[in-house]
Amino acid sequence: MKKVTIRQIAEHLNLSIAAVSRALDGYSDISIETRQRVLDAAQEMGYVPNRAARQLRRQKTDAIGYILPAGTPGFSEAFFSEFLVGLGDETPRHRLDLLISTAGSSLEREKELYRDWVRSQKVDGFILNRIRLSDWRVRYLHENQIPFVGMENSLDGIEYPHVEVDNTGGVAALVEHIHRQGFRRLAFIGGPQDLKIQVARLAGYRQGLAHCGLDFDPDLVVESELSAAGGYQEARRLRWLSNPPDALICLNDEIAFGALHAMHDLGLVIGREVAVAGFDGVSASAHTRPPLTTLDIPIHQIAQTLVQALALRLANRPVQQNCLALTPRLLLRASTGA
Amino acid sequence: MKKVTIRQIAEHLNLSIAAVSRALDGYSDISIETRQRVLDAAQEMGYVPNRAARQLRRQKTDAIGYILPAGTPGFSEAFFSEFLVGLGDETPRHRLDLLISTAGSSLEREKELYRDWVRSQKVDGFILNRIRLSDWRVRYLHENQIPFVGMENSLDGIEYPHVEVDNTGGVAALVEHIHRQGFRRLAFIGGPQDLKIQVARLAGYRQGLAHCGLDFDPDLVVESELSAAGGYQEARRLRWLSNPPDALICLNDEIAFGALHAMHDLGLVIGREVAVAGFDGVSASAHTRPPLTTLDIPIHQIAQTLVQALALRLANRPVQQNCLALTPRLLLRASTGA
């Protein structure tokens, strides 16, 4: 593979490299016919601009970064798979590259990663999710004037383009539905307290209970790992209570998968003796047994929207609306009753 | 964020930038104490080398690419999620970056992507999977002398480091197990004919049938999309046959998830009236109902191994063994009988 540079095109056409460069970049101060000659030659010779050189000169990378909040071998949340594909599908449309890494388990390692990427100018901007109430990343990127967008916003008082799902309203509606189905002791299997979605969805749970005139029982709110294994464990534990719950509202589908499994192992008829529900609407939720009631959000589309917003910011063009509000769709399936 | 360059360190210490550069890179022709001064200053000033400049100078990117064989919104195979995390966990250990994109649906678009990445020198090497019997990517990268590694090898007569799972032996053993459980009409729900895994696993199916003295019936081999939805559809269709199968061997877990769902919808008791099995051992397979019998492969570790091999090739160091053979582990669970 002989790499063809702008200089070769110039020699080939007896032009200066400057002229070629301008023709390629579509500047107006070049004759129509010269431009065409250059374009044809470039096409024919298979010219593709060298990223590194362009980056060095323009002082930007045309790449965006996404750091997966994970790093454990078993990790497999369908959510991230769909999210990643959304990112991957959208980035090329803006002529951006997508750089990926995993954050590992420690916050310190996560910080190092972000700092390294920022300082070495690996990417022009970031996509964030799993936002925390007070999020170091938000503050750090803001301080350093690095563009970023996020799923959910943090409470650091910093404005940035984000997608906001109505977590609270969604879960409240879910709770009411489950209540209407005749379930009376609803538990909430959540995650780490500092996650934005945890707080928002838990608030929806409490709000829903209040609407239904049900008492809030702190024993019925547990903290799980964000995995099916975690959901399994906590769901079992809940059923061991002297006065166990008859419905399990899970922070996400992954946890709900584990909860379904646990309830089945305990010999319970799901949908009748116990209800289970998730959040996200990952495609696998349609294929559990029984199919999982969940709050469906368009993950793929959210990822695309985020990339679009970030691309606008990178181009210094105004993002129409800083916050895109989304209402999750309540997908009623058999896991919460026929 | 003021970006600190090698030059600033030089000025700060009254040294030439060359001296600083050498100290940083650990060359020997520099006095111990100067090196230390440089290292300290770099640390203190928060110096991180600029990627673009380094790339341009060294003519390599220190990045590897992985192009997801997907692009449909619903796409979510757990396999890729685990695979990606494996890649993401391993790349930083070799000081490599990971560049991701999605291939879209058309082969033409896939070709464009690879060509673009190669010509613009976005990455130094590639990770491939979903290898096809005769694979354009393998030939193209080989011709252009771009390092790559793959999961499975193609039949293009080109050597490259790869992980080779014993697909055939694995499925054959699975078939024998299912036969021992008393099932007699085994179907195979596969995928596109040109996929290496399809051919190898189908061969295992036939080999297993032969071992068990069962006849091969072409009606029982169907081609599905590689998704739960595809599995659902084909599984249903198979049961509509006048002489339907009582066991469904699926190309992967994703298809099996759909098959489980279909069998349940048809009111069959899975594990007794009909057996279902998958391949890959994604973590979700433990949480289906009933839990899915599958051939487990260490996806995360395979991804890591591939990155290691590629890193060695990029460093021009010999890869010990060009082919790492793996035997899948037969995970016997309830979907093929108690």
Add this chain to the structure above:
DNA sequence: TTGTAGGCGTTATCAA
């Protein structure tokens, strides 16, 4: 052991 200088491929600022 250290400094000088040239260049990697592009883009942008000048003149011509």
Add this chain to the structure above:
DNA sequence: TTGATAACGCCTACAA
């Protein structure tokens, strides 16, 4: 409308 030229930040002969 075009061409020469100087960066961008880093690396590495070669010279000192």
